[in-house]
Amino acid sequence: MERIAVYIHIPFCLSKCAYCDFYSVKFEESKVRSFYKALIREIENLSKKLKAKTLYLGGGTPTVLPTPLLKDIIIKAKENFQLPKGAELCVEANPETLDEEKLETLVEIGVNRLSIGVQSFNDELLRFLGRVHTADRARMTLRMLKKHGFNDFNIDLIFAIPGQSLNDWRDTLKEALDYQPTHISCYSLTIEPGTMLWKDLAKGKFSLMDEETEAQMFEEAHHILTTAGYIHYEISNYALPGYECGHNLCYWRGEPYLGIGPAAVSYIPPVRYQNPRLTNYIRNKTPKILETVDEKEKLKERIWLGLRFKEGISIEGLDLSPTLEEFIEAGLVEKEGDRIRLTLKGMLVFNTIAYEFWKKIVL
Amino acid sequence: MLERIRNFALIAHIDHGKSTLADRILELTGVIPPGTKVEQVLDDMELEREHGVTIKLTPVRINYKGYILNLIDTPGHVDFSYEVSRSLAACEGALLIVDATQGVEAQTVAHTNVALNHNLEIIPILNKIDLPQADPERVKNEIEEMLAIDTSDAILCSAKEGWGVEEVLEAIIERIPPPKGEPEAPLRALIFDSHFDPYLGVIVYVRLFDGRLRKGMKIKMMGREEDEIFEVTQVGVFVPKMKEIEELQAGEVGYFAAGIRNVRSAQTGDTVTEAERPAKEPVPGFRPAKPMVFCGLYPAEGTNYEDLREALEKLRLNDAALTFQEESSPALGIGFHCGFLGLFHMQIIQERLEREFNLHIVATAPSVKYRVKLTQGEVLEIDNPAKFPPPQMIESIEEPFVETTIIVPSDFIGGIMELCKERRGELISMDFPTAKRVILRYEMPLSEIMYDFFDQLKSRSKGFASFDYDFKGYKPEDLVKVDILLNGVAVDALSFIAHREKAYRKARLLVDKLKEEIPRQLFEVRIQAAIGSKVIASQSIKPLRKDVLAKCYGGDVTRKKKLLEKQKEGKKRLKMVGKVEVPQEAFLSLLRIEKKD
Ligand SMILES: Nc1nc2c(ncn2[C@@H]2O[C@H](COP(=O)(O)OP(=O)(O)O)[C@@H](O)[C@H]2O)c(=O)[nH]1
Numbered sequence: 001m002e003r004i005a006v007y008i009h010i011p012f013c014l015s016k017c018a019y020c021d022f023y024s025v026k027f028e029e030s031k032v033r034s035f036y037k038a039l040i041r042e043i044e045n046l047s048k049k050l051k052a053k054t055l056y057l058g059g060g061t062p063t064v065l066p067t068p069l070l071k072d073i074i075i076k077a078k079e080n081f082q083l084p085k086g087a088e089l090c091v092e093a094n095p096e097t098l099d100e101e102k103l104e105t106l107v108e109i110g111v112n113r114l115s116i117g118v119q120s121f122n123d124e125l126l127r128f129l130g131r132v133h134t135a136d137r138a139r140m141t142l143r144m145l146k147k148h149g150f151n152d153f154n155i156d157l158i159f160a161i162p163g164q165s166l167n168d169w170r171d172t173l174k175e176a177l178d179y180q181p182t183h184i185s186c187y188s189l190t191i192e193p194g195t196m197l198w199k200d201l202a203k204g205k206f207s208l209m210d211e212e213t214e215a216q217m218f219e220e221a222h223h224i225l226t227t228a229g230y231i232h233y234e235i236s237n238y239a240l241p242g243y244e245c246g247h248n249l250c251y252w253r254g255e256p257y258l259g260i261g262p263a264a265v266s267y268i269p270p271v272r273y274q275n276p277r278l279t280n281y282i283r284n285k286t287p288k289i290l291e292t293v294d295e296k297e298k299l300k301e302r303i304w305l306g307l308r309f310k311e312g313i314s315i316e317g318l319d320l321s322p323t324l325e326e327f328i329e330a331g332l333v334e335k336e337g338d339r340i341r342l343t344l345k346g347m348l349v350f351n352t353i354a355y356e357f358w359k360k361i362v363l
Numbered sequence: 364m365l366e367r368i369r370n371f372a373l374i375a376h377i378d379h380g381k382s383t384l385a386d387r388i389l390e391l392t393g394v395i396p397p398g399t400k401v402e403q404v405l406d407d408m409e410l411e412r413e414h415g416v417t418i419k420l421t422p423v424r425i426n427y428k429g430y431i432l433n434l435i436d437t438p439g440h441v442d443f444s445y446e447v448s449r450s451l452a453a454c455e456g457a458l459l460i461v462d463a464t465q466g467v468e469a470q471t472v473a474h475t476n477v478a479l480n481h482n483l484e485i486i487p488i489l490n491k492i493d494l495p496q497a498d499p500e501r502v503k504n505e506i507e508e509m510l511a512i513d514t515s516d517a518i519l520c521s522a523k524e525g526w527g528v529e530e531v532l533e534a535i536i537e538r539i540p541p542p543k544g545e546p547e548a549p550l551r552a553l554i555f556d557s558h559f560d561p562y563l564g565v566i567v568y569v570r571l572f573d574g575r576l577r578k579g580m581k582i583k584m585m586g587r588e589e590d591e592i593f594e595v596t597q598v599g600v601f602v603p604k605m606k607e608i609e610e611l612q613a614g615e616v617g618y619f620a621a622g623i624r625n626v627r628s629a630q631t632g633d634t635v636t637e638a639e640r641p642a643k644e645p646v647p648g649f650r651p652a653k654p655m656v657f658c659g660l661y662p663a664e665g666t667n668y669e670d671l672r673e674a675l676e677k678l679r680l681n682d683a684a685l686t687f688q689e690e691s692s693p694a695l696g697i698g699f700h701c702g703f704l705g706l707f708h709m710q711i712i713q714e715r716l717e718r719e720f721n722l723h724i725v726a727t728a729p730s731v732k733y734r735v736k737l738t739q740g741e742v743l744e745i746d747n748p749a750k751f752p753p754p755q756m757i758e759s760i761e762e763p764f765v766e767t768t769i770i771v772p773s774d775f776i777g778g779i780m781e782l783c784k785e786r787r788g789e790l791i792s793m794d795f796p797t798a799k800r801v802i803l804r805y806e807m808p809l810s811e812i813m814y815d816f817f818d819q820l821k822s823r824s825k826g827f828a829s830f831d832y833d834f835k836g837y838k839p840e841d842l843v844k845v846d847i848l849l850n851g852v853a854v855d856a857l858s859f860i861a862h863r864e865k866a867y868r869k870a871r872l873l874v875d876k877l878k879e880e881i882p883r884q885l886f887e888v889r890i891q892a893a894i895g896s897k898v899i900a901s902q903s904i905k906p907l908r909k910d911v912l913a914k915c916y917g918g919d920v921t922r923k924k925k926l927l928e929k930q931k932e933g934k935k936r937l938k939m940v941g942k943v944e945v946p947q948e949a950f951l952s953l954l955r956i957e958k959k960d
């Protein structure tokens with residue numbers, strides 16, 4: 001049996017961040033019990049058919065769960081899905097909810113990678129983002145990891161926050177480097193429909209950062225982090241050699257994945273489907289099919305996802321002329337043998353390039 | 364026989380009540396049942412009603428108290444002044460309808476002058492006297508002062524209420540002279556209108572000046588160079604529906620059919636004569652229909668070119684003034700270069716294409732026909748700026764001029780004169796026929812009244828200005844062709860001709876507008892306006908700097924993929940100019956800036 005990347009969604013947070021459009025609800029003791037039961041049921045069911053290659057707990061905020069519960073979920077998942085020894089077992093954590101006890105437990109049950117949602121080392125910007133923690137709280141958490149000798153972790157950062165200067169961003173990046181993470185994710189702030197920021201923007205409470213500064217921030221991250229030895233291996237992701245997030249690699253390579261928990265998405269080719277949200281999940285309602293990925297969609301995804309990725313895509317059998325040559329000419333794309341990938345400048349206009357290629361091939 | 368015929372026309376400014384009065388006359392004489400609308404009976408063009416003007420109304424034969432009254436309508440819009448003159452040429456008298464709440468307006472003046480030139484008996488009618496604001500004395504005074512027409516016998520009438528309509532009929536019989544003519548002389552019949560019938564071919568509306576017209580007769584048109592001979596298949600009158608009769612005689616009004624397949628073979632203003640026994644002289648004043656305003660019509664999204672061609676062909680059957688020929692523009696694809704009598708005519712055709720034929724069209728900015736004298740002496744007539752020769756080959760350019768008549772309350776004179784000056788108008792005369800009103804006559808380039816001149820007149824006079832124009836002739840002007848280049852590639856659909864002094868400003872506006880209209884691209888887009896090789900305005904659109912999806916994980920794939928597709932959907936409608944993607948909208952920028960200008 002082929003092994004598959006397994007994702008478990010923990011849909012609880014202390015409070016909703018202003019920019020967040022992930023599926024999560026406010027953490028409440030009462031909901032957690034029934035969620036736990038439903039989750040374990042799903043794990044037991046699915047593990048009859050599938051084995052894990054990596055295990056990733058995301059959210060929401062997995063660490064918001066009481067330690068014994070979190071421990072139990074991870075152990076059950078590991079065992080049922082027969083996660084191989086030494087395989088990636090990653091948990092997302094929020095600085096506010098990770099304490100010594102929780103950390104020790106996680107290490108003890110075999111969690112070998114953590115992803116810490118720091119976002120910024122500037123309190124004002126953290127407030128703008130509606131984060132529950134301060135910069136100091138994040139610093140404490142990171143120091144705690146170091147103290148425990150926990151070295152394989154990711155720091156999540158956000159840039160292009162209204163009010164942020166290029167210098168603020170540089171400082172945040174440099175401070176993140178001080179903790180020597182193996183992995184850094186740098187997301188440019190996207191105002192998603194339905195979020196608090198979306199509403200505030202509509203009301204004119206703030207205005208978006210100008211495109212030029214945003215682009216400079218993107219480039220600055222690239223320069224600072226690659227200089228520090230990190231590999232810019234996906235548009236928003238940097239890692240020390242060998243420390244790419246194995247779970248996420250599956251997404252970008254178009255490999256199957258299994259999503260467990262409320263609103264989690266699975267891709268079992270050719271079908272991509274999504275679990276119901278919490279209430280219906282607890283009621284054991286069936287998932288909804290998002291799409292059937294036919295050959296055409298598969299090709300589109302291969303181009304689209306592949307272009308995000310430093311490996312790029314093989315263009316064997318694809319006729320992208322003359323668009324490709326124009327992009328190469330303009331310094332947006334580079335070609336090596338039969339593979340192409342985006343240059344730094346090209347990454348900044350990823351959407352347009354991907355769309356132009358789609359247009360060439362399938363639309 | 365002739366003694367008992369009266370041929371008369373209705374002339375009025377738009378909305379002064381011409382159609383309503385026609386309704387009443389037809390009702391009172393029993394031609395139509397009371398309560399029906401003449402437009403509903405005679406003409407089913409919804410569009411005309413919406414524009415509040417009639418483009419075509421068939422002539423109606425009315426039997427009243429032993430007389431035959433032929434009512435001939437006149438088109439109510441500035442673009443159709445020639446058609447008005449032909450309708451009037453077919454009559455001995457005219458009812459001059461003036462709204463007693465408004466007074467004399469530009470078309471009242473223009474049409475009355477034509478009627479006077481044809482020596483028509485004019486019966487002034489003051490309409491809408493049912494309204495409290497009616498001021499017949501003031502309006503009578505205006506008619507005397509502005510039109511030099513005696514109003515002692517003017518009829519007060521309310522077409523709406525039916526007051527005074529009988530008096531109108533009496534006056535038609537009493538005051539309008541009967542037609543003259545020699546039935547035994549060679550046939551001379553003036554064509555004053557026509558329509559196309561799918562079975563009978565062109566139905567030609569005629570007024571016979573001499574001779575007789577009957578079935579089986581061989582006829583020809585005197586103004587045609589081609590020697591086409593037709594055999595008459597039907598002769599008749601409108602009562603108001605078509606009714607076949609034995610023959611039409613000198614002095615009478617009616618129609619005939621002769622298997623004519625093309626309206627161009629029987630043009631308004633031409634004279635029909637017998638092929639074997641032709642008249643010596645035609646009825647004077649024939650002028651073949653000549654388009655004055657031109658624009659490109661292209662199929663837009665979801666419309667195909669063949670449908671557009673078919674629709675234009677159908678419209679042309681009824682409309683000798685509409686011309687079109689295939690043209691292809693790298694920017695807009697294949698379409699048609701079309702010619703119209705004027706802007707209003709153009710607008711009507713565009714609307715009919717959209718409404719009656721359900722087509723989506725893109726119309727380029729209108730142009731006039733220029734006369735371009737080349738350095739080697741040849742003179743070209745060019746109605747499409749894209750087709751202009753390079754500046755170094757041009758010796759001089761002439762453009763069409765019109766004489767406009769503007770009537771406006773004197774309070775607004777300043778704003779109107781300013782507008783005319785902006786539009787390169789030269790004042791010919793300024794008259795104050797009454798204390799409160801001014802008649803301004805300007806000579807100005809047709810191209811300057813093509814855009815929103817009329818709207819501007821209205822807005823600068825709170826709606827009170829009225830306007831009419833007539834073609835004058837060609838005059839040389841310091842004109843230049845301005846090309847628009849996108850990254851060095853000329854966009855033919857955006858070239859324009861302008862007076863040198865105005866070219867710079869217009870070029871700048873256009874270039875700025877294009878900068879707004881063209882989305883940013885992966886490459887920098889340089890927009891330039893140039894006269895020959897000299898760039899007179901430029902702008903650049905910075906390349907798209909950042910357009911990147913930040914997060915893309917397993918849960919996002921389907922949604923974000925669809926989102927990207929949706930965001931970029933509009934791109935499919937973009938046209939490529941060189942490597943630059945240009946939305947179709949942008950090709951209409953020229954129209955937009957004219958509005959702003
Ligand atoms: N009160 C009043 N309104 C009238 C009279 N005659 C016409 N109208 C109205 O004036 C408007 C224009 O009339 P219409 O006959 O369409 O004008 P046309 O453009 O000259 O054919 C319509 O709304 C008529 O109902 C009238 O004698 N009295």
Ligand code: SF4
Pocket residue numbers: 012013014015016017020021022024059060061094117
């Ligand atoms: S902690 Fe993460 S999942 Fe929860 S609201 Fe904030 S950003 Fe969203």
